[in-house]
Amino acid sequence: MKPRCADYTDEIMSPEKVLSLLKRKFRKFSDTMELRDYRGGAGTDVGYQTLWVQVEKSKFLDLIDLLRELDFLHFHITSGDDIGEAVQLNYHFSLFRCAGRGKRLGVTVTVDVPKDDLVMPSLWQWIPGIEYSEREIREMFGVDFDGLPNKALIFLPEDWNEDIKPWRRDEAGPKPEDIRELS
Amino acid sequence: MAEGSNKTYKVPIGPVHVGLKEPITAWLDVDGERIKDATIRPGAIHRGIEFMARDRNPIQIIYLAERICGICSFAHIVAFVRAIEDAAKIEVPARAQYIRTIVLELERIHSHILWAGVACYTFGYDSAFHLGMILREKVMDVLEALTGNRVNYGTGTIGGVRRDITPTVEKVIREMIDLYRNEFSIFYDVVTQDPIAKARMRNVGVLSREDAVTHCALGPTARGSGLRVDLRWSSPYEAYCDMDIKPVVPQDHTGEVYGDVFDRFLVRVLEVYQSIEILEDALAGMPAGELMWEPKLPKLLNYLKQADGTGWSSIEAPRGDDTHAVRLTAGQENITWWKVRAPTYANAVSWPIMFRENDLADSPLIINSIDPCISCMERMVVTDRSSGAEQVVTKADLIERCRDKTRRMMGS
Amino acid sequence: MKLERYLDILTKSIWVFHCNSGSCNGCDIEIVATITPRYDIERFGMKLVGTPRHADALLVTGPVTKYMTDRLRRIHAQMPDPKVVIAIGNCACSGDVFYKSYNLDGPVDNIIPVDVYVHGCPPRPEAIIEGAAKAVLKLEKMKESLKKAGAAK
Numbered sequence: 001m002k003p004r005c006a007d008y009t010d011e012i013m014s015p016e017k018v019l020s021l022l023k024r025k026f027r028k029f030s031d032t033m034e035l036r037d038y039r040g041g042a043g044t045d046v047g048y049q050t051l052w053v054q055v056e057k058s059k060f061l062d063l064i065d066l067l068r069e070l071d072f073l074h075f076h077i078t079s080g081d082d083i084g085e086a087v088q089l090n091y092h093f094s095l096f097r098c099a100g101r102g103k104r105l106g107v108t109v110t111v112d113v114p115k116d117d118l119v120m121p122s123l124w125q126w127i128p129g130i131e132y133s134e135r136e137i138r139e140m141f142g143v144d145f146d147g148l149p150n151k152a153l154i155f156l157p158e159d160w161n162e163d164i165k166p167w168r169r170d171e172a173g174p175k176p177e178d179i180r181e182l183s
Numbered sequence: 184m185a186e187g188s189n190k191t192y193k194v195p196i197g198p199v200h201v202g203l204k205e206p207i208t209a210w211l212d213v214d215g216e217r218i219k220d221a222t223i224r225p226g227a228i229h230r231g232i233e234f235m236a237r238d239r240n241p242i243q244i245i246y247l248a249e250r251i252c253g254i255c256s257f258a259h260i261v262a263f264v265r266a267i268e269d270a271a272k273i274e275v276p277a278r279a280q281y282i283r284t285i286v287l288e289l290e291r292i293h294s295h296i297l298w299a300g301v302a303c304y305t306f307g308y309d310s311a312f313h314l315g316m317i318l319r320e321k322v323m324d325v326l327e328a329l330t331g332n333r334v335n336y337g338t339g340t341i342g343g344v345r346r347d348i349t350p351t352v353e354k355v356i357r358e359m360i361d362l363y364r365n366e367f368s369i370f371y372d373v374v375t376q377d378p379i380a381k382a383r384m385r386n387v388g389v390l391s392r393e394d395a396v397t398h399c400a401l402g403p404t405a406r407g408s409g410l411r412v413d414l415r416w417s418s419p420y421e422a423y424c425d426m427d428i429k430p431v432v433p434q435d436h437t438g439e440v441y442g443d444v445f446d447r448f449l450v451r452v453l454e455v456y457q458s459i460e461i462l463e464d465a466l467a468g469m470p471a472g473e474l475m476w477e478p479k480l481p482k483l484l485n486y487l488k489q490a491d492g493t494g495w496s497s498i499e500a501p502r503g504d505d506t507h508a509v510r511l512t513a514g515q516e517n518i519t520w521w522k523v524r525a526p527t528y529a530n531a532v533s534w535p536i537m538f539r540e541n542d543l544a545d546s547p548l549i550i551n552s553i554d555p556c557i558s559c560m561e562r563m564v565v566t567d568r569s570s571g572a573e574q575v576v577t578k579a580d581l582i583e584r585c586r587d588k589t590r591r592m593m594g595s
Numbered sequence: 596m597k598l599e600r601y602l603d604i605l606t607k608s609i610w611v612f613h614c615n616s617g618s619c620n621g622c623d624i625e626i627v628a629t630i631t632p633r634y635d636i637e638r639f640g641m642k643l644v645g646t647p648r649h650a651d652a653l654l655v656t657g658p659v660t661k662y663m664t665d666r667l668r669r670i671h672a673q674m675p676d677p678k679v680v681i682a683i684g685n686c687a688c689s690g691d692v693f694y695k696s697y698n699l700d701g702p703v704d705n706i707i708p709v710d711v712y713v714h715g716c717p718p719r720p721e722a723i724i725e726g727a728a729k730a731v732l733k734l735e736k737m738k739e740s741l742k743k744a745g746a747a748k
């Protein structure tokens with residue numbers, strides 16, 4: 001599974017067009033989509049924009065495929081939280097990172113992974129740079145990634161009890177006796 | 184360890200680092216002196232910062248964010264407060280944005296000079312290291328005059344900054360700009376014009392443009408591979424919105440891209456000049472006005488308690504883009520979750536590619552080239568797989584190997 | 596104490612080994628600043644060495660992560676007697692902002708005995724030099740007691 005050849009594109013699409021394209025293709029989730037403007041300095045011009053999208057797990061790969069057609073999908077980080085019935089993951093990406101001044105479009109894709117099926121498709125084969133983040137989410141939340149070749153612990157020590165998932169808020173999380181006050 | 188015998192040996196590096204930055208353990212597969220492959224294992228300084236933060240309010244986390252990394256501490260603060268400002272819809276006064284920009288650039292100068300000096304130290308050019316460190320003390324003095332501390336300035340806050348640039352401080356900054364205009368070229372010349380220094384860095388630790396894209400390389404590491412990426416340009420924030428900043432890439436200066444350690448060196452030293460220009464622009468264009476959106480802390484905390492939303496901010500730290508994401512829930516004083524991605528987290532993914540087909544003696548230089556820590560190789564154990572015998576190689580030995588190679592090149 | 600006494604003590608320069616046990620690097624760059632021309636601790640013959648086996652003093656920074664606990668103990672055990680441990684920075688001394696975590700075993704005196712505490716976040720190079728000077732005095736006392744015990748000839 002060699003990573004696909006990739007480079008950044010100069011052919012940009014305006015953030016509004018990306019939004020309307022997503023709304024058209026993923027009509028069911030169009031209520032969750034939001035475009036935010038960021039301004040800075042003494043002027044009032046928009047510096048850059050970010051796009052926020054939430055989809056169902058079953059549609060996640062379709063959305064990623066669509067975004068990948070626009071440009072190489074630069075990956076920042078996966079953030080997440082234990083929200084009770086599910087683990088919510090937010091993938092932070094950038095589009096048009098190399099295309100010009102103020103052209104970068106940040107894209108956050110939110111997806112809920114239900115706790116009875118904690119598996120996500122891995123994006124490693126397209127974005128090798130995602131490896132550390134998927135390994136981190138795996139050890140911190142216990143979400144498995146289908147297709148990730150190296151699933152070893154990354155930040156936790158070698159003798160860590162792998163039943164404890166530090167960022168979970170339920171019984172899989174650390175017990176009070178696992179947490180040290182230090183001073 | 185005969186070369187070409189098709190037998191590889193594993194050389195672990197770390198995890199005890201005299202380190203300047205994130206300590207990381209690496210296992211190098213070597214065939215003779217050639218590195219065939221590398222495996223990276225971070226985690227030695229995983230303190231669980233994001234977990235600790237769940238029990239703290241946003242103001243308390245500012246001081247925790249500052250202590251993620253002592254070298255780019257202000258970059259982490261700005262990234263964090265921008266994420267909070269995004270989640271809670273807070274507008275920052277223009278003057279505060281300019282002061283943030285000035286401190287960010289001062290921090291970039293000290294970080295880049297530190298890195299360039301340490302890179303010279305790695306291959307045995309101690310005089311350049313000390314020259315760089317003398318120059319760096321000037322910007323440390325300026326930071327101390329502005330914020331009262333040499334490292335961990337405690338200057339940023341949600342909705343603004345806590346220290347103003349007074350006429351006295353402005354004078355000190357201008358003195359520093361003049362000093363670097365006149366003196367930094369000495370350091371630049373003694374390294375870039377030196378044939379041995381160039382030979383030690385040219386074609387070492389190459390990261391191709393394509394690999395830099397797919398492995399999501401950032402900052403000077405990506406720019407050294409010829410990618411025009413710079414968040415100050417592609418998504419301008421703070422006072423960068425009013426400035427025309429061009430990403431510094433080697434092809435604009437030498438006409439070619441090698442993507443090696445020398446290109447990364449070049450990008451960083453040239454960015455020192457760029458930062459000086461930005462400082463001048465920022466001082467010239469600084470508007471008058473407030474420093475904070477809400478100076479009363481209890482009022483600010485009360486507002487943040489009502490806020491509800493997710494914020495995301497990516498800014499250009501000295502080592503690349505620093506991403507923070509944070510979630511605030513209405514009615515909760517503490518934040519719900521917070522995620523930090525420091526630049527080295529992303530750049531370290533590219534290490535195995537840079538190591539491949541390089542000399543073992545170059546490994547300190549390659550580890551150093553993305554700007555983590557020079558002293559990563561505190562202590563190494565060379566294991567001979569066939570006999571199981573272990574031989575301890577210290578960091579001193581490894582640096583000595585790196586320096587021996589310089590001597591061989593000098594023909595002495 | 597008189598200057599002569601200091602000079603008498605400094606018959607042998609001390610060599611220092613530095614271990615980062617999970618610090619933010621703030622202390623570590625100040626340690627680097629301490630050995631560079633402005634502060635120049637090397638004029639006293641002190642220098643950072645690459646292996647604990649050559650060191651008289653151990654500088655520890657950071658709140659000690661679980662990954663580093665055993666490694667810190669091993670480094671300390673490898674140093675020859677007499678040896679001193681200097682905890683640099685608030686988080687090595689007391690934990691400072693790092694509390695309530697699942698991955699910390701610190702502060703340093705929880706793991707190995709500490710002789711000199713240098714507070715500050717990070718401490719200034721001058722404070723690190725003062726800490727090193729105090730360590731010299733302590734080393735000298737240890738040497739005397741070792742001599743009395745007949746362990747060192």
